[in-house]
Amino acid sequence: MNLKELATKLGLSPTTVSRALNGYPEVNEATRERVMAAAKRHNYRPNTRAIRLATGRALAIGHVIPLATRHEIMNPIFADFIAGAGETYSRNGYDMLLSVVPDEDEEKAYRDLKSRGSADGVILHAPRMNDPRIPLMHEIGIPFVVHGRATATAEPYSWVDVNNRRAFQRATEFLLDLGHARIGLVNGLEFMDFAIRRRTGYADAHAARGLQLDPALMSSDEMTEIAGFRAATAMLDLPDPPTAFLVASMISGMGVRRAIEGKGLTMGKDVSVIIHDDDLSYLRNGEDVPIFTATRSSVREAGRIAAEMLLAIITQHGEEPQNRLLEAELIIGQSTGPAPRRT
Amino acid sequence: MNLKELATKLGLSPTTVSRALNGYPEVNEATRERVMAAAKRHNYRPNTRAIRLATGRALAIGHVIPLATRHEIMNPIFADFIAGAGETYSRNGYDMLLSVVPDEDEEKAYRDLKSRGSADGVILHAPRMNDPRIPLMHEIGIPFVVHGRATATAEPYSWVDVNNRRAFQRATEFLLDLGHARIGLVNGLEFMDFAIRRRTGYADAHAARGLQLDPALMSSDEMTEIAGFRAATAMLDLPDPPTAFLVASMISGMGVRRAIEGKGLTMGKDVSVIIHDDDLSYLRNGEDVPIFTATRSSVREAGRIAAEMLLAIITQHGEEPQNRLLEAELIIGQSTGPAPRRT
DNA sequence: TTGAAAGCGATACCAC
DNA sequence: GTGGTATCGCTTTCAA
Numbered sequence: 047m048n049l050k051e052l053a054t055k056l057g058l059s060p061t062t063v064s065r066a067l068n069g070y071p072e073v074n075e076a077t078r079e080r081v082m083a084a085a086k087r088h089n090y091r092p093n094t095r096a097i098r099l100a101t102g103r104a105l106a107i108g109h110v111i112p113l114a115t116r117h118e119i120m121n122p123i124f125a126d127f128i129a130g131a132g133e134t135y136s137r138n139g140y141d142m143l144l145s146v147v148p149d150e151d152e153e154k155a156y157r158d159l160k161s162r163g164s165a166d167g168v169i170l171h172a173p174r175m176n177d178p179r180i181p182l183m184h185e186i187g188i189p190f191v192v193h194g195r196a197t198a199t200a201e202p203y204s205w206v207d208v209n210n211r212r213a214f215q216r217a218t219e220f221l222l223d224l225g226h227a228r229i230g231l232v233n234g235l236e237f238m239d240f241a242i243r244r245r246t247g248y249a250d251a252h253a254a255r256g257l258q259l260d261p262a263l264m265s266s267d268e269m270t271e272i273a274g275f276r277a278a279t280a281m282l283d284l285p286d287p288p289t290a291f292l293v294a295s296m297i298s299g300m301g302v303r304r305a306i307e308g309k310g311l312t313m314g315k316d317v318s319v320i321i322h323d324d325d326l327s328y329l330r331n332g333e334d335v336p337i338f339t340a341t342r343s344s345v346r347e348a349g350r351i352a353a354e355m356l357l358a359i360i361t362q363h364g365e366e367p368q369n370r371l372l373e374a375e376l377i378i379g380q381s382t383g384p385a386p387r388r389t
Numbered sequence: 390m391n392l393k394e395l396a397t398k399l400g401l402s403p404t405t406v407s408r409a410l411n412g413y414p415e416v417n418e419a420t421r422e423r424v425m426a427a428a429k430r431h432n433y434r435p436n437t438r439a440i441r442l443a444t445g446r447a448l449a450i451g452h453v454i455p456l457a458t459r460h461e462i463m464n465p466i467f468a469d470f471i472a473g474a475g476e477t478y479s480r481n482g483y484d485m486l487l488s489v490v491p492d493e494d495e496e497k498a499y500r501d502l503k504s505r506g507s508a509d510g511v512i513l514h515a516p517r518m519n520d521p522r523i524p525l526m527h528e529i530g531i532p533f534v535v536h537g538r539a540t541a542t543a544e545p546y547s548w549v550d551v552n553n554r555r556a557f558q559r560a561t562e563f564l565l566d567l568g569h570a571r572i573g574l575v576n577g578l579e580f581m582d583f584a585i586r587r588r589t590g591y592a593d594a595h596a597a598r599g600l601q602l603d604p605a606l607m608s609s610d611e612m613t614e615i616a617g618f619r620a621a622t623a624m625l626d627l628p629d630p631p632t633a634f635l636v637a638s639m640i641s642g643m644g645v646r647r648a649i650e651g652k653g654l655t656m657g658k659d660v661s662v663i664i665h666d667d668d669l670s671y672l673r674n675g676e677d678v679p680i681f682t683a684t685r686s687s688v689r690e691a692g693r694i695a696a697e698m699l700l701a702i703i704t705q706h707g708e709e710p711q712n713r714l715l716e717a718e719l720i721i722g723q724s725t726g727p728a729p730r731r732t
Numbered sequence: 733t734t735g736a737a738a739g740c741g742a743t744a745c746c747a748c
Numbered sequence: 749g750t751g752g753t754a755t756c757g758c759t760t761t762c763a764a
Binding site: 391392393403404407408411435436438439440441442443444 | 757
């Protein structure tokens with residue numbers, strides 16, 4: 047059932063039917079109702095392909111996933127973001143286009159999205175310092191919103207980010223308040239923007255109390271279990287090991303846990319651990335005791351907000367860049383309570 | 390730059406240019422080369438929207454993600470599958486459409502995909518026993534491939550699956566060979582097809598040796614950390630606890646590990662653990678010793694194969710249903726070596 | 733081997 | 749208010 051057929055059935059012109067369906071004001075209310083009813087009755091759905099061609103809009107938002115950073119898509123955080131954004135797209139009649147491409151084809155993927163007209167805008171993930179994609183988007187001329195920020199980028203752009211610095215600062219302060227003097231930081235790779243901000247938060251908390259940073263307690267590596275394990279093990283082997291850890295992700299957190307276990311220590315007893323980007327619970331006596339619920343829901347909200355921002359830019363195009371900084375939830379239960387000092 | 394402009398520049402008709410670009414045989418080779426060169430020089434990309442309308446094809450494959458099973462998208466397995474499928478789509482000029490919809494709108498999402506013409510086919514994820522989506526796809530009349538199988542579905546359909554039964558059978562046999570007599574099964578929810586098959590594999594291995602199954606050692610629950618923790622804890626509290634675990638997923642594996650740790654036991658020493666769908670390594674003395682690399686790469690391959698199958702169905706349409714059963718890799722290192730018997 | 737022209741199914745401008 | 753018609757950019761007969 048297409049527009050023409052429906053129009054014929056109603057004894058109206060396609061023009062009028064189209065207008066009635068799209069809420070144009072000049073249509074007679076009685077006519078509109080007849081049209082609406084008929085459309086529903088015949089289960090009419092306008093052909094998206096035709097709308098796209100006629101309007102010149104793609105009605106789709108692109109997300110490019112370079113394959114080498116495939117762990118990004120695996121990252122629960124990424125999935126939460128996608129879920130939030132996806133909801134918004136569906137609600138607004140937009141499609142979500144996922145382009146999985148080999149690393150070296152990333153730039154081409156963005157260019158194609160634009161030149162073949164398959165997306166009206168894109169969302170950039172996991173920005174780095176001085177990310178080349180931002181000038182690229184400007185050059186290509188495609189509306190975009192960044193999930194995160196790209197330090198050292200001069201041009202203005204729209205972004206939605208979680209306050210990583212603040213989250214790590216608060217977590218560090220929490221541990222310092224518990225009496226920990228040596229806190230190990232198990233961070234992600236510090237060319238990723240968010241990792242830089244997290245380290246800054248950790249450093250700020252120390253600075254505010256006049257505490258020196260010990261480089262031996264600050265690691266930066268992939269957010270994988272093996273990296274987390276190695277970093278934590280190395281720190282625990284120090285003559286003056288940390289009594290607490292602040293870990294950047296659920297995955298590296300698994301490695302940290304294993305390192306602690308490997309040393310015959312117990313989490314929440316010998317060593318306190320705060321894991322960012324985790325919504326898991328620390329379990330004690332079979333009860334759930336949350337230690338750190340950081341950004342799961344914030345990230346989903348970030349996805350929603352980024353999508354709304356992008357759709358607004360696209361439809362009422364030409365807006366000034368907008369920015370949104372979200373605070374991560376911080377829920378800490380008693381199981382992180384003061385760890386026995388080991389010195 | 391569109392087809393018409395390019396044709397004008399070349400002094401040819403759009404028809405000829407189109408034919409040259411699309412590899413039609415009747416085009417003069419010299420002409421074709423001129424056209425190709427010009428297209429490249431002017432960076433011509435055909436407008437997908439127009440192609441879609443003209444050909445009546447969507448050039449896109451849909452994946453519907455109901456929101457209530459959002460953990461599915463978070464599941465690394467799902468991500469691997471998507472990565473594999475996505476590669477195939479890109480290579481063949483297809484787009485991947487991800488529809489994130491509220492649970493109750495799932496059926497509508499599939500219907501819209503068809504009636505609005507935004508996908509030429511779909512891939513179904515996480516089939517259940519007697520999955521209603523399979524008759525739905527037939528009713529809607531949209532080509533589809535299932536990732537997994539739906540027990541008790543009479544109608545034929547195309548699927549790609551990993552041999553879950555066999556993987557669990559082999560893992561169980563491996564543990565039995567090590568001398569374990571009591572092996573705890575921490576399985577997913579057994580209305581999911583794959584979970585049923587996994588339990589069957591576990592049971593088959595026991596049956597082959599004339600061993601009785603102990604229901605107290607077989608749990609079935611969500612594949613979450615808390616569920617894994619509870620299941621493993623309950624089993625370890627038995628008068629005759631298991632000396633080994635076979636765990637369905639990386640996530641529930643985290644709970645199992647924690648349960649073991651909580652009892653003051655050590656993985657790989659007091660208790661052997663095999664975790665399915667995990668590509669992590671068990672770490673001992675700082676070295677990586679793989680315990681069980683099950684399906685990560687197989688799942689990615691499954692994504693590739695499912696996508697290829699679907700594209701084949703769509704283009705040379707009307708094929709008989711095809712099926713592919715992939716064997717999971719099974720890599721076991723020495724750290725799972727015989728656990729000291731605890732009885 | 734090439735080209736003219738009719739779709740594909742909507743939108744949107746211009747008359748009436 | 750409603751309808752005729754050009755248009756979006758390509759594919760695909762049908763002729764030449």
